[in-house]
Amino acid sequence: MGTMKTVLIIIDGLGDLPTPKTPLQEAHTPTLDQLAKEGITGMLAPVGKYIVPGSDVSHLQILGYDPKKYYPGRGPLEALGAGIDLNEGDVAFRANFATLKESVVVDRRAGRIDSKTAKELAKELSTTIDDVEIIVKHTVEHRLAIVFRGKDLGNKVGETDPHGKGEIKKVVGEDKESKKTAEIMNKFTAYAIEKLQKHHLNTGRQLPANCVLLRGVGKYRKVENFEKRFGIKGSCVAGGALYKGIGKYIGLNVIDVPEATGDKNTNVNAKINAVNNAKDEFVFMHFKACDSAGHDGDFETKKNMLEKLDRALTALKADNIIITGDHSTPVSMKAHSGHEVPILVWGLERKDDVEKFDEQNCMQGGLGHIEGKDIVPLILNISRKAKKYGS
Amino acid sequence: MGTMKTVLIIIDGLGDLPTPKTPLQEAHTPTLDQLAKEGITGMLAPVGKYIVPGSDVSHLQILGYDPKKYYPGRGPLEALGAGIDLNEGDVAFRANFATLKESVVVDRRAGRIDSKTAKELAKELSTTIDDVEIIVKHTVEHRLAIVFRGKDLGNKVGETDPHGKGEIKKVVGEDKESKKTAEIMNKFTAYAIEKLQKHHLNTGRQLPANCVLLRGVGKYRKVENFEKRFGIKGSCVAGGALYKGIGKYIGLNVIDVPEATGDKNTNVNAKINAVNNAKDEFVFMHFKACDSAGHDGDFETKKNMLEKLDRALTALKADNIIITGDHSTPVSMKAHSGHEVPILVWGLERKDDVEKFDEQNCMQGGLGHIEGKDIVPLILNISRKAKKYGS
Numbered sequence: 013m014g015t016m017k018t019v020l021i022i023i024d025g026l027g028d029l030p031t032p033k034t035p036l037q038e039a040h041t042p043t044l045d046q047l048a049k050e051g052i053t054g055m056l057a058p059v060g061k062y063i064v065p066g067s068d069v070s071h072l073q074i075l076g077y078d079p080k081k082y083y084p085g086r087g088p089l090e091a092l093g094a095g096i097d098l099n100e101g102d103v104a105f106r107a108n109f110a111t112l113k114e115s116v117v118v119d120r121r122a123g124r125i126d127s128k129t130a131k132e133l134a135k136e137l138s139t140t141i142d143d144v145e146i147i148v149k150h151t152v153e154h155r156l157a158i159v160f161r162g163k164d165l166g167n168k169v170g171e172t173d174p175h176g177k178g179e180i181k182k183v184v185g186e187d188k189e190s191k192k193t194a195e196i197m198n199k200f201t202a203y204a205i206e207k208l209q210k211h212h213l214n215t216g217r218q219l220p221a222n223c224v225l226l227r228g229v230g231k232y233r234k235v236e237n238f239e240k241r242f243g244i245k246g247s248c249v250a251g252g253a254l255y256k257g258i259g260k261y262i263g264l265n266v267i268d269v270p271e272a273t274g275d276k277n278t279n280v281n282a283k284i285n286a287v288n289n290a291k292d293e294f295v296f297m298h299f300k301a302c303d304s305a306g307h308d309g310d311f312e313t314k315k316n317m318l319e320k321l322d323r324a325l326t327a328l329k330a331d332n333i334i335i336t337g338d339h340s341t342p343v344s345m346k347a348h349s350g351h352e353v354p355i356l357v358w359g360l361e362r363k364d365d366v367e368k369f370d371e372q373n374c375m376q377g378g379l380g381h382i383e384g385k386d387i388v389p390l391i392l393n394i395s396r397k398a399k400k401y402g403s
Numbered sequence: 404m405g406t407m408k409t410v411l412i413i414i415d416g417l418g419d420l421p422t423p424k425t426p427l428q429e430a431h432t433p434t435l436d437q438l439a440k441e442g443i444t445g446m447l448a449p450v451g452k453y454i455v456p457g458s459d460v461s462h463l464q465i466l467g468y469d470p471k472k473y474y475p476g477r478g479p480l481e482a483l484g485a486g487i488d489l490n491e492g493d494v495a496f497r498a499n500f501a502t503l504k505e506s507v508v509v510d511r512r513a514g515r516i517d518s519k520t521a522k523e524l525a526k527e528l529s530t531t532i533d534d535v536e537i538i539v540k541h542t543v544e545h546r547l548a549i550v551f552r553g554k555d556l557g558n559k560v561g562e563t564d565p566h567g568k569g570e571i572k573k574v575v576g577e578d579k580e581s582k583k584t585a586e587i588m589n590k591f592t593a594y595a596i597e598k599l600q601k602h603h604l605n606t607g608r609q610l611p612a613n614c615v616l617l618r619g620v621g622k623y624r625k626v627e628n629f630e631k632r633f634g635i636k637g638s639c640v641a642g643g644a645l646y647k648g649i650g651k652y653i654g655l656n657v658i659d660v661p662e663a664t665g666d667k668n669t670n671v672n673a674k675i676n677a678v679n680n681a682k683d684e685f686v687f688m689h690f691k692a693c694d695s696a697g698h699d700g701d702f703e704t705k706k707n708m709l710e711k712l713d714r715a716l717t718a719l720k721a722d723n724i725i726i727t728g729d730h731s732t733p734v735s736m737k738a739h740s741g742h743e744v745p746i747l748v749w750g751l752e753r754k755d756d757v758e759k760f761d762e763q764n765c766m767q768g769g770l771g772h773i774e775g776k777d778i779v780p781l782i783l784n785i786s787r788k789a790k791k792y793g794s
Binding site for chain 1: 459461740762766
């Protein structure tokens, strides 16, 4: 028997609520339906029954890393995804360029500044404060990943981000090590304002990118890699920095697909092509646009994105295919929810009576109601990579 | 109310994958279907979702002994099943007669030597090395159970079995006690070769049984018996040594049925008869042949064995009947898998809409998806033997 390929596709924010139908019910998705018909379906609680997960936590759980033990915070995952190699003990943040007027943050995204300008501005910000090296890397639009590298940095700190109009918050640390981090955060905030205020690229901008807001703190430590942990090599195909970061964090081979943008303009055909060309036995592919449409309350776009993915799936080549979501993002809620997501498994698995891939049909599925922690055992079982327990 | 009898029948390797039907779907099994129709069905993950269990581990879990705590290794279970009474601290192995040519194992089963010859040869092997008594007992064909009895014997040792063509492995022990075991293993291996090489029963055999391979090491310790643990007395009806050994290990009353051979020639009518005559309120019956057919990739035999069992089941007399498997052994995989197995419960239980006992129908069953750890509570519940929790 040759090597088998098992592909896990996570459609971010897949699940929805009926109004009176869900986007998945309304969408024309013949490929997903055919896979469901030929395979077996069910419902997945990605982290636990009715738990409302963030995408980061949910992906870790689905990929076999219990977030209670392995969640490093959002910052390190974003930093890894942005291409920064982290060292044990680094403290990392997500950050935004924002607009400050008379000490008040008036726009948390600096008018969604364009990526090109933001990248130039970010180059000015990497520095050293006291004995801490600060690495700033631009990702997309107003977004940055920032790493503090130095001795004895804690992560029990708040955020400088006011999360709305208001003054930049002064940060305090809970313990000695975190007090040091807080001090550097406050000094860096002042440093960034000074550098950015007078930057020529901000001249004439109605909403200048004249400050940086820090949030999502986390301290990085290395975790056992996926292959060592589960005995199967894996690749990761994703657009968004977070998802590449998660892949990198757990030791998947992150395949760069330049046309994968993590938004609705993403080239999903190029991603499927990368999945087909991946050499590893396991490939995780992430598809973001449905979640963004859910957050925007945009039914049509969520439906269209499902149809876009469905068309691309016709080209997918694999022995086993698992398709599910990391959580529900109901259009009617414009937020993540704890409703289960449908799941289908096609390949070295059984067949049930379900013929359509959607929330209501998969409730009748032969897999029943499973949880995120069951997914890696499922992958290993259908990949013939599971080690027998006992003899 | 008089005494109730609850029978649990485990069909080894029951579950399968569709090609396009499973053996259970293809088999003509009116009795199983009638029980399913009159009772309630579901799917069982014997050890845990998508976990691939060995039969030993799975039986322990189903019978209420969590293998993470109670699995003693295969050796002690086989030795108990072979009829050796074990003492606390005994170290036991499964072993094979094999054929050695110029220091290389050329046949791991000595040409599947017949039971009669093997039994004679085995008689030569019990001995004492240093201060360790070695008890060798033949089971079937090339198979042996071997016990080391002595002070301070560890079980952190490898196997002498090369599991393929190759030299017999020299064993090393991880700690002081295991080093002692390893030394005895190596000495016994040399002793067995010396005894067997010149044995007259090997003269002229093309594949002489001229060495012994050790594997499946385990250290025996007594566990709380089934009656004390669960408040119900149980019997065990099985052919294979392992299953009798499991019965003995947990304190079931192991009923000897000479015609129960643990292979496809087994007299399953005699086993059902023994179940009917058993005096205990709970009887566990094991049926092996489906698993062996699965390992052989033999669809027809697996189907035929299900039909053979089904005919015998017409004579079964019990108040409650539970029928399930210990794992799937799909014919298409020729190996154990982590796919769930169907389960039916008939008697003091509810009824669902399922009318046929097979993988696809039981997915719709009223029991839903349950796990091995749920079986003893289920038995106690329908036997009216469960103790109320709370008041």
